[in-house]
Ligand code: ADP
């Protein structure tokens with residue numbers, strides 16, 4: 001059902017019909033009557049520790065991709081995870097979001113040990129992520145893409161939602177998706193197809209989908225990669241706005257200028273291990289960091 005009827009059964013029928021007529025355009029969705037908003041979780045007070053990674057290790061056969069890495073994240077800060085290509089940043093993100101099982105170590109999120117938890121459960125606790133490569137559904141509208149992110153917040157299972165058995169809940173989800181689109185500045189483009197957006201806008205759309213899960217912590221893997229200067233500036237502005245609203249952000253980023261201006265704190269990885277941790281200016285001045293980056297260029 002999820003595969004063939006992503007827009008619900010009616011969406012499936014509509015698509016079949018649209019396929020017949022070459023000039024057929026997707027009918028604009030009828031305006032929905034306002035429904036009760038989905039409940040929001042209270043965000044922890046600024047400065048409260050929310051994530052603690054202790055002694056994280058990941059082995060791929062003989063390769064140690066993450067080697068005994070520990071760091072903490074407090075509510076309301078933007079923390080950057082940087083390091084040369086292959087340093088283990090994406091793997092570290094996969095461990096702390098439970099996308100990959102750890103070889104050893106622990107991850108505590110909001111006081112709970114989440115290592116080994118199904119990713120769905122982790123998302124439900126308030127940890128939302130994006131991936132290094134865009135994972136949107138190009139043939140679905142912006143609104144439907146963002147709505148996918150909100151499903152974890154409702155009681156209905158995916159099957160029920162797919163069958164659209166719970167219309168009221170479906171409307172709550174769509175209303176929430178619209179609200180998130182407005183939050184990121186794409187409110188007036190809700191019914192365009194995600195695949196038609198330029199890369200920079202797709203990245204921002206992915207963030208909206210993550211926000212629809214009502215996260216405490218947003219984990220972003222290279223959101224600025226491949227973006228043009230203007231797109232990067234828009235992204236930076238959005239992330240700062242989200243932080244001001246109380247969202248905590250952990251970000252892997254390659255563009256040093258971008259990340260230095262954005263974050264409160266940096267964790268630097270090299271060859272799988274943590275090299276340095278500190279404020280952007282101190283990290284930039286650190287000889288070990290400079291050597292690591294020079295080494296990766298040579
Ligand atoms: P970064 O994101 O910092 O560029 P990665 O975490 O992607 O680095 O990769 C760290 C190391 O782990 C690299 O040497 C990479 O080749 C290796 N690696 C990553 N994922 C896998 C995997 N699924 N299987 C085997 N090796 C992997």
Ligand code: MG
Nearest residue numbers: 089090091132
């Ligand atoms: Mg990576």
